[in-house]
Amino acid sequence: MRNQIRTVLPALRRFALSLTGNLADADDLLQSTVERLLSRPVPADTELAPWAFKICRNLWIDQHRAAKVRQRAAANPELQCGNSFDNEAQVTALLSLREVEEAMQRLPEEQRLVLSLIAIQDLSYKEAAAILGVPKGTIMSRLARARSKLVSEFNRDSAGASA
Structure with missing residues (x-):
């Protein structure tokens, strides 16, 4: 075991x-x-x-x-990791990761859980459905809605940044 x-x-x-x-x-x-x-x-x-x-x-x-x-504790990964950031690529990657984490935290819990299980944990729809106790079709629709919300949010952010 x-x-x-x-x-x-x-x-x-x-x-x-x-x-x-x-x-x-x-x-x-x-x-x-x-x-x-x-x-x-x-x-x-x-x-x-x-x-x-x-x-x-x-x-x-x-x-x-x-x-x-x-629920919204410690959104400061550089303090958690204890690393010093000495180049621009690391800082850019950290900011991108933080943006994704913040965007995921704004998703409804049911969508965030499904996105985490499928996209981050690389579980199958069937496995995610078993873990969450919902039908496979529900997993698929929640995942589609989560992805759609993230895409629209990042498109909105990038449009606001270029204006």
Whole structure:
């Protein structure tokens, strides 16, 4: 079981980061998820990875409801990483990443979760549907709406910047 958990940890951490928006909260969520995985048996006929993602999502929802203050915490990645930025390419990449993260945080939760599972975690529609407990068609429509909102937002931003 521990070896199986080790293999899913990197993807689970990325998922936790996409939910929380910062490294500290993501690591706390990841730790809670692993504790839950180790303390309770995985249901029979259930694969570990989808089960782990579902536990992570449910814990995040619980934490989110209990502490709404943490919803928009620490939007300053350069302080989290502890790196000094000595060239323009790194700063530009950081700003682009921050813009994407902020745009994702403005999406409705249901769309942000689907986008994270499909685009960031590279899960199939079927896997995402199982994790979120919705039909595959719902995953597809939420993903399409999320992508459309992001594209229109970035098109609007780039049009405003060039004016």
